[in-house]
Amino acid sequence: xxxxxxxxxxxxxxxxxxxxxxxxxxxxxxxxxxxxxxxxxxxxxxxxxxxxxxxxxxxxxxxxxxxxxxxxxxxxxxxxxxxxxxxxxxxxxxxxxxxxxxxxxxxxxxxxxxxxxxxxxxxxxxxxxxxxxxxxxxxxxxxxxxxxxxxxxxxxxxxxxxxxxxxxxxxxxxxxxxxxxxxxxxxxxxxxxxxxxxxxxxxxxxxxxxxxxxxxxxxxxxxxxxxxxxxxxxxxxxxxxxxxxxxxxxxxxxxxxxxxxxxxxxxxxxxxxxxxxxxxxxxxxxxxxxxxxxxxxxxxxxxxxxxxxxxxxxxxxxxxxxxxxxxxxxxxxxxxxxxxxxxxxxxxxxxxxxx
Numbered sequence: 001x002x003x004x005x006x007x008x009x010x011x012x013x014x015x016x017x018x019x020x021x022x023x024x025x026x027x028x029x030x031x032x033x034x035x036x037x038x039x040x041x042x043x044x045x046x047x048x049x050x051x052x053x054x055x056x057x058x059x060x061x062x063x064x065x066x067x068x069x070x071x072x073x074x075x076x077x078x079x080x081x082x083x084x085x086x087x088x089x090x091x092x093x094x095x096x097x098x099x100x101x102x103x104x105x106x107x108x109x110x111x112x113x114x115x116x117x118x119x120x121x122x123x124x125x126x127x128x129x130x131x132x133x134x135x136x137x138x139x140x141x142x143x144x145x146x147x148x149x150x151x152x153x154x155x156x157x158x159x160x161x162x163x164x165x166x167x168x169x170x171x172x173x174x175x176x177x178x179x180x181x182x183x184x185x186x187x188x189x190x191x192x193x194x195x196x197x198x199x200x201x202x203x204x205x206x207x208x209x210x211x212x213x214x215x216x217x218x219x220x221x222x223x224x225x226x227x228x229x230x231x232x233x234x235x236x237x238x239x240x241x242x243x244x245x246x247x248x249x250x251x252x253x254x255x256x257x258x259x260x261x262x263x264x265x266x267x268x269x270x271x272x273x274x275x276x277x278x279x280x281x282x283x284x285x286x287x288x289x290x291x292x293x294x295x296x297x298x299x300x301x302x303x304x305x306x307x308x309x310x311x312x313x314x315x316x317x318x319x320x321x322x323x324x325x326x327x328x329x330x331x332x333x334x335x336x337x338x339x340x341x342x343x344x345x346x347x348x349x350x351x352x353x354x355x
Contacts, residue, residue, distance in 0.1 A: 047340050048253035055250040056082040057258065060098075060107035062090030066265065068280050073268040075261050081254040091191055092116060092163040099124060099242045106245070106255050108262070110136075110165030111236035111311075114336045115319050119328040125246055125338035128239035128259045128345045129311045130266060131303040135233050137169045137207040140216055142198045143223035147205060150177040150230060153184050159194045159206035160186040162327055165234045166194070166207040168318050171325065173232045181325045198225070210298045211281075214291040235314040237300075246338060259341060260348030266302040267349050273299070302353050304345035308337055 061067055067086055070076045089098055092113030098104035100122060117124050141147050147156065150173050161167045174181065187203050194206035195216065205228075208216060213227055239255075239262060246252045269276050273296045281292030305311065315333040323330035346354045 044340070045249065047256045048249055051080045051253045051257050052250040054082075055254045056084040057105045057251065057254050058085045058087060058103060059083055059258070060089050060095060060104060061086040062088060062108070064088065064284060065280070066108075066262075068284060069265040069269055070261065072272070072275060072279055073265055075265060079261060080257050092161075092165075093190060096120065096122060096124075096163070105251060106239055106241040106258060108237070108239055110168075110234050111238065111315050111318055112165055112168045112234070112322075113163055114238070114240050115315070115322060115328060115333065116163035118331065118336060123243040124240050124336075125243055126238050126240045126308075126311075126336050127246070127255055127338055127341040128262060129305060129308055130237040130263070130345070131235055131305060131311070132233060132237050132300040133235075133303070134298065134300045135169075135210075135230065136237075136300070137166055137209055137232075137234070138213050139170075139173070139205050139228040139230065140198060140208045140213065141224075141226050141228065142201050142204050143220045143225045145204055145224060145226075147228065148226075149228060150174070151179075153177070153205060154179055155184060156204040157185045157187050157202070159189050159197050159203040161190050161194075162188070162322075164191050166191050166209075168321065169207050169232050169234050171321055172234075173230050175321070176230070176232060211285075211295050214294050215287065218291075236311055238311075240336075256341060256344060259344040263302070263304050263345040263348045263353075267353055270299065270302055302349070304349055304354055306343055306346040306354055308339065308342050312337060 059066065064086070067076075085103075087098065087104055089095055089104065089107070090109075092109050093116070095104065095107045095109055095113060096117050099107070099117070106127070114124060114126055139150070147153065153174065158170060159166075160170055170186075171181070174184070187197070189197055189203070189206075191209075194203075194208060195212065197203045198206050198216070199220070217225060217227065239259060241255055246255065273293075277289060277292035277296055281287045281295065282289055285292075287295075312334055315336065319328065319333050320330060322328045
């Protein structure tokens, strides 16, 4: 039998289990008493047209994706700033902690981490948007499970990360199936714990990234594990940065210079699937070519909209969904977007990648 469902207060205490007591306490108090820096938002001065000499950035590159992508595309020597460090950090809670520590200047995440950061009282802004129209997560069952659709999630233990894309995908799937949050047991975990939790039977369902699914099914498919596909997407793949970084004129210029390369890198990867499969998935991730090809077949075509209006609407729906469940307090998400950067990604790519 599942343990009792989480109450609204317990949901807020997910912060404690996922981020540590100190960060959680800061977040819970920050909602009511946000700092002056957060109230002020990101700097509004026009972006510098050139990056001042000597400027550097610390950039997230989970599993070294950006380094491999930029090397293959020939961008590595073109950046007009120094990359002080490429950090192998990707999970939203880890990124927020790295932002707080000053060890990271710009990161690539889904839509939910900026909402979570705001709820914790930390001021960071979205600087680029890549729209994803196809699911990036699939729901995997534990070995031996009899669950075959989302309706079967009722009464089951579901891996849930409040501060990551997988969390909002799960909440949207429950809502579309007509299930309330209390109809299942949401087990607070971070995404890097999902596989172990499935393997051990700690949870019945976990949303896995498309890149994780082939190897999981290869290992456990014969033991009854399966994947439940839905049409639920997390629309936003984004770049974001701390407000303190964007208030620094030199660093803001470097971030603005990075955005076009981030967009062009995604386009290059999409247009060169065979090379990407061999050089990234096979050589650096130790996947077979067949596994790599199955992942690439599910890849989203990059889309960098000239206007962020759709992204803002989606982010507001996500924040409202979290607030409805008692996970965060409701707020106007427009404050999460630094519109000075709005057109940069779209201008860097061909027209077919703008809509």
